[in-house]
Amino acid sequence: MFVTTTERVKFFDTDTMSVVHHSNYIRMFETGRVEFLRALGLSLNEMMSDGILFPIVEVNAKFHAPALFDDLLEIKTIAVSLTKAKMQFRYEIRRQGDEKILAEGSSTNVFTHDGKICRLPEKFFERLAKGLQ
Amino acid sequence: MFVTTTERVKFFDTDTMSVVHHSNYIRMFETGRVEFLRALGLSLNEMMSDGILFPIVEVNAKFHAPALFDDLLEIKTIAVSLTKAKMQFRYEIRRQGDEKILAEGSSTNVFTHDGKICRLPEKFFERLAKGLQ
Amino acid sequence: MFVTTTERVKFFDTDTMSVVHHSNYIRMFETGRVEFLRALGLSLNEMMSDGILFPIVEVNAKFHAPALFDDLLEIKTIAVSLTKAKMQFRYEIRRQGDEKILAEGSSTNVFTHDGKICRLPEKFFERLAKGLQ
Amino acid sequence: MFVTTTERVKFFDTDTMSVVHHSNYIRMFETGRVEFLRALGLSLNEMMSDGILFPIVEVNAKFHAPALFDDLLEIKTIAVSLTKAKMQFRYEIRRQGDEKILAEGSSTNVFTHDGKICRLPEKFFERLAKGLQ
Numbered sequence: 323m324f325v326t327t328t329e330r331v332k333f334f335d336t337d338t339m340s341v342v343h344h345s346n347y348i349r350m351f352e353t354g355r356v357e358f359l360r361a362l363g364l365s366l367n368e369m370m371s372d373g374i375l376f377p378i379v380e381v382n383a384k385f386h387a388p389a390l391f392d393d394l395l396e397i398k399t400i401a402v403s404l405t406k407a408k409m410q411f412r413y414e415i416r417r418q419g420d421e422k423i424l425a426e427g428s429s430t431n432v433f434t435h436d437g438k439i440c441r442l443p444e445k446f447f448e449r450l451a452k453g454l455q
Numbered sequence: 456m457f458v459t460t461t462e463r464v465k466f467f468d469t470d471t472m473s474v475v476h477h478s479n480y481i482r483m484f485e486t487g488r489v490e491f492l493r494a495l496g497l498s499l500n501e502m503m504s505d506g507i508l509f510p511i512v513e514v515n516a517k518f519h520a521p522a523l524f525d526d527l528l529e530i531k532t533i534a535v536s537l538t539k540a541k542m543q544f545r546y547e548i549r550r551q552g553d554e555k556i557l558a559e560g561s562s563t564n565v566f567t568h569d570g571k572i573c574r575l576p577e578k579f580f581e582r583l584a585k586g587l588q
Numbered sequence: 589m590f591v592t593t594t595e596r597v598k599f600f601d602t603d604t605m606s607v608v609h610h611s612n613y614i615r616m617f618e619t620g621r622v623e624f625l626r627a628l629g630l631s632l633n634e635m636m637s638d639g640i641l642f643p644i645v646e647v648n649a650k651f652h653a654p655a656l657f658d659d660l661l662e663i664k665t666i667a668v669s670l671t672k673a674k675m676q677f678r679y680e681i682r683r684q685g686d687e688k689i690l691a692e693g694s695s696t697n698v699f700t701h702d703g704k705i706c707r708l709p710e711k712f713f714e715r716l717a718k719g720l721q
Numbered sequence: 722m723f724v725t726t727t728e729r730v731k732f733f734d735t736d737t738m739s740v741v742h743h744s745n746y747i748r749m750f751e752t753g754r755v756e757f758l759r760a761l762g763l764s765l766n767e768m769m770s771d772g773i774l775f776p777i778v779e780v781n782a783k784f785h786a787p788a789l790f791d792d793l794l795e796i797k798t799i800a801v802s803l804t805k806a807k808m809q810f811r812y813e814i815r816r817q818g819d820e821k822i823l824a825e826g827s828s829t830n831v832f833t834h835d836g837k838i839c840r841l842p843e844k845f846f847e848r849l850a851k852g853l854q
Contacts, residue, residue: 332622334476334615338469338524338769344777345467345747349600352744356598356658367658370737378743382781391471392622392633465755467748471636477644478618481611482733489731489791500791503604511610515648525755525766600742604735604790611733657737 323453324400325358328418331393341388347425348381351413354399355429358411362449369446376409376431383427394418401453406441408432409450456586457533458491461551464526474521480558481514484546487532488562491544495582502579509542509564516560527551534586539574541565542583589719590666591624594684597659607654613691614647617679620665621695624677628715635712642675642697649693660684667719672707674698675716722852723799724757727817730792740787746824747780750812753798754828757810761848768845775808775830782826793817800852805840807831808849 329350337343356366369376389395396418402410408430415425433442442450462483470476489499502509522528529551535543541563548558566575575583595616603609622632635642655661662684668676674696681691699708708716728749736742755765768775788794795817801809807829814824832841841849 330619332615332619333470333472334478334618336471337466338473339466339774339776340471340473341776343467344780345744345751348744348747348780349598352600353596353598365658375738377738377740377787378784380781380783381743381747382779384779385777388776390633392631463752465748465752467751472641472643474643477647478611478614481614481647482731485611485733486729486731498791508605510605510607510654511651513648513650514610514614515646517646518644521643525764599736599738600744602737603732604739605732606737606739609733 323455324398325354325361327354327357327397327399329353329395329397331389331391331395333391336391341390344383344385347383347385347415347427350395350397350415351381351383351399351411351427351429354397354413355409355411355431358399358401358453359450362453364446364449372443373435374440374443374446375434377434378429378431380430381427382429383425385425387422387424389415389417389424395424402428404450404453406433406447456588457531458487458494460487460490460530460532462486462528462530464522464524464528466524469524474523477516477518480516480518480548480560483528483530483548484514484516484532484544484560484562487530487546488542488544488564491532491534491586492583495586497579497582505576506568507573507576507579508567510567511562511564513563514560515562516558518558520555520557522548522550522557528557535561537583537586539566539580589721590664591620591627593620593623593663593665595619595661595663597655597657597661599657602657607656610649610651613649613651613681613693616661616663616681617647617649617665617677617693617695620663620679621675621677621697624665624667624719625716628719630712630715638709639701640706640709640712641700643700644695644697646696647693648695649691651691653688653690655681655683655690661690668694670716670719672699672713722854723797724753724760726753726756726796726798728752728794728796730788730790730794732790735790740789743782743784746782746784746814746826749794749796749814750780750782750798750810750826750828753796753812754808754810757798757800757852758849761852763845763848771842772834773839773842773845774833776833777828777830779829780826781828782824784824786821786823788814788816788823794823801827803849803852805832805846
């Protein structure tokens with residue numbers, strides 16, 4: 323399963339070199355991830371109310387070509403592995419309607435409860451697992 | 456009393472127009488404010504452990520000339536009013552060693568406990584009040 | 589004339605106090621302003637290709653209540669004054685479908701060419717002026 | 722060669738989970754990299770005036786433990802490969818005076834002139850090459 327989200331590039335996303343600052347693609351990955359989970363009916367606020375956090379433990383990114391101010395970007399978020407122990411996603415960022423990948427990457431989140439690694443409770447996992455279908 | 460703090464401009468502070476994005480001066484005001492309070496021996500972490508928060512309720516800023524990537528900036532934070540009900544500061548931002556003000560502004564914080572406006576407990580106010588001397 | 593834009597609150601917009609950091613409302617004001625100008629057919633990229641910049645010279649904001657992670661916010665951007673010398677806007681930010689204003693403010697931009705204050709060329713002003721109707 | 726830089730965690734670096742947002746470690750890596758190059762006498766502004774840019778093409782990071790508001794962090798930047806074609810660095814972020822690594826990662830920058838990959842001019846490479854000694 324994959325979910326596509328659009329984001330408009332803001333002035334504050336760009337830098338002196340007139341391109342999106344690379345750290346902001348990492349933020350777009352998160353935006354894509356949150357929307358992927360929303361599509362599964364998984365609300366991060368609901369998880370946080372139950373004391374479940376989902377710290378990110380790894381992120382990797384390659385930057386192929388720059389996005390510019392006011393570009394309308396498509397963030398494609400693709401499930402790689404969704405278990406009770408972790409979530410792994412891949413991301414591809416393009417200009418809307420373009421084939422060319424501007425930036426791509428991957429991330430891994432684990433789950434914690436009271437600051438300790440935990441297994442995702444069944445009620446959330448049920449929904450999460452559908453993301454691999 | 457005033458406190459001077461220095462900050463180096465980062466790439467991600469600038470935008471496509473090759474200047475510091477105006478929202479980042481608002482962030483520098485906060486950096487100045489935190490250092491002013493540290494100079495008084497006021498730790499915001501200590502206040503937060505006691506359940507005291509200090510939401511900002513107003514900020515005003517004028518931007519006179521741009522700061523650029525890698526500039527070393529001086530944030531001058533000046534106490535205006537420090538009571539048990541609120542903190543008011545003024546700020547002036549210059550390039551280090553320069554007379555010219557690049558950006559200036561003011562802010563007001565109140566104090567809250569459990570989400571309600573409160574008066575600052577004596578143990579913190581004792582330290583805060585010295586800021587007006 | 590006013591234009592309403594929606595923005596989803598991201599994790600990186602919030603801080604340790606679990607609310608949107610106040611500097612990010614200033615960024616939302618800009619998002620609202622860019623969308624207001626787009627509604628008039630004014631492309632900031634087109635202005636920049638003609639060497640016209642639009643530095644912000646003043647911003648003011650009041651913060652009434654916090655926005656939280658994942659809130660869907662409405663940014664209402666209202667034209668106050670749109671001349672060949674400057675653009676002034678007011679902003680109101682609410683949760684979508686809510687009456688209550690969470691944050692509000694105003695901003696002033698001037699126009700520059702080659703780093704000097706200029707009057708907005710007629711071809712852009714024609715479109716801008718419609719924003720006051 | 723390695724260079725150590727310190728950074729204070731700001732409110733706007735943290736998020737609702739009361740920890741530094743992971744994208745901000747990527748920004749700290751850049752801060753470390755800029756200071757490493759400064760230690761070699763390499764000014765990015767001087768390179769940019771000569772039309773040389775240094776886009777980042779890859780970044781990888783692992784997050785082991787959270788940094789918190791007001792922590793004083795040490796960013797250790799270690800040269801991995803510095804050639805006329807690219808710069809590769811590793812980074813380790815710790816609380817000042819602590820052994821434990823909170824976040825670590827690596828990055829690769831290439832060099833471009835007029836938007837095309839180029840080899841770093843000798844006058845800059847002379848200084849850069851000293852970073853591997």
